[in-house]
Amino acid sequence: MDRSSERWPGAAEVPQWTDKYFSRTADVVRRFGDVSVTYAVFMRRPVLYAPRLALGWLRHVTEERGTEVVVDSLYKEGEWVGAGEPMVTLTGSFMALSELETLFLQKLGACCVAAYNAFHMCMDLPGVAFLAMDARHCAGTEMADLMAYAASVGGKRARRKGEAKGFIGNATDATAHYFDRAEGSGTMPHSLIGYAGSTVRAAEMFHETHPDVDLVVLVDYFGREISDALAVCRRFPELAAQGRLGVRLDTHGGRYVEGLDTQSSYDVLERNARDAIRGYRSETELRYLIGTGVSAAALWHMRETLDHAGFPRTRIIASSGFSPAKCRVMAYAKAPVDVIGTGSYLPENWNETYATADIIAYDGKPRVKVGREFLLQRRPEAVRPPT
Template structure:
């Protein structure tokens, strides 16, 4: 596949025409273009950076830039200073973009939109995967995104952060929740089995499992068990109904207990006891309120995971896997790791940045017609510009 076709397949193709770009960019950039066109264009270089540590995830942005350059027949070069998946320090330039000032000025807003959020989300995904290196992750960001463009950015970010963690030995993200972003995870189709709505429709957890298995007999059986508040009872009922699948490791129970209640049979005292039985000392150290909630609180706590594992093992279903979801952020993953929670798979969209202000990328021009010049306070960008990567033509 040619580079041009690869970029068309990879990057978002929307907003390539002048009218759409002009409508979506900030007005002062459109005015800058008119002024520069009137008084004489110049060759400029932009430095793009983020004010916090991130994982480099520039490819959506650079693919879009290359598509725009090709559609307009203009010469733009970009220099990626930190390879995709590399750790980048706060304020360190990620990409230098060089070209006509008149051509680049209207693109700045859209370029920054496609750089900051993926880099921060990739960093979060990387941290989560490293916190639980023996656990597989499923990207479930779609329902939390403001449209497909954001979903594409977040799925791409999860794949970049995951590959960075995999290079350090983690299992990382193995797929996403729908087909549209499957290409980021090796072209696997969207993963997942049933929502709570299907359990309600079926009238029981077991009947939902039966319906699913009758429809998809070759698929592993992953069953939501919290709908009726009988996580352990319903999980065991399903396992007993499908003993061969359970013995073959083809049954999994998904815990998604909401934060308004404890897992079946648990309360604060029994939650503490579950951790003491399985991971002595974990609960005895100083803990913040948030850490305590993740360990022994309501919802999908470490104690809840341990109690489910105990119940499955006691009933002879040691090969039945446990899948967890519900608010699995970087912090929650770290707490689960500290509690040695027996998790097989995490379904999460919580790698999406919690503080959106952290995702703001910034661009500054650092040279005009090859002469270094930048606003006061950003001289560090000039120092970085002396050691450039090999440029890539757009």
């Protein structure tokens, strides 16, 4: 069974997965007479409009059910939408649409928030390429499909608006098409380092198996980020010179990168980004600058070391908690990172992802519950009252 976001659930499964009160409402309308209704869909916070999968599912399931829905998108994909502004209206049979509301909203809200987050991360770091590494943080394959799509929407808007590199790829083959790729990106997890017994040996094994794939090597497994990065560069000097070698920093927050502590982290930033350490606004931002894990100081420390050793073209790939907030800090620290792998554009506050749909017209006559009259300000001409 095809369980992609645009296909699942199918028409036969809709009654099992929708809210029961919608199914019972459909029963009532079937008994007392159907009407045409218009739903307005909105969110309570600013978002980027990312409707493709929700609308694709709606189109698919209504075709299966033999019903028609008129869709009026009030924005284009990737456009900014303000809090409370209707994004799209759906007009059709009340009996048919009632059961579809729950599932449509599931596929819309989180995408719009994730796209918004992805966009701002890319805009803060326009010179950095991003990889969507969200799959392992998703609650199942359908969510992974939605989140990869969202990253692509945010990344494309950043390329249009800010000449940013944006999201250039992702982790899985199934969702690579959103980034115009045939397959997912990525080289090795920590488990391969453990299997090989050394960072250099893992790099050798990977390169022998995948010689045509650029070599990106995790260097934090043994807590020797600097030593192992240099050892890999010396083992593969040709790849380093060609820009086909990268070192990935994924140090967890329980310790400093090799060679750093609090004072030396301050020193690194004093040499490379003096204004950053004077501009932090919270303890969290200070931690991103000079704390444990993959800090701005850690990235500058790695860049200094590689350059001094004669490997200026070796790329630095960073991961580990790169949220919108962390990306903002990296921007004003001018952190020397080439690629960021992140799943942290996924919404942190899930209640912000709730899309809401209200009926604003019955048989073309405007009617909406008290408190939602603002939805009548933007609606299709077909449901506006005559002047």
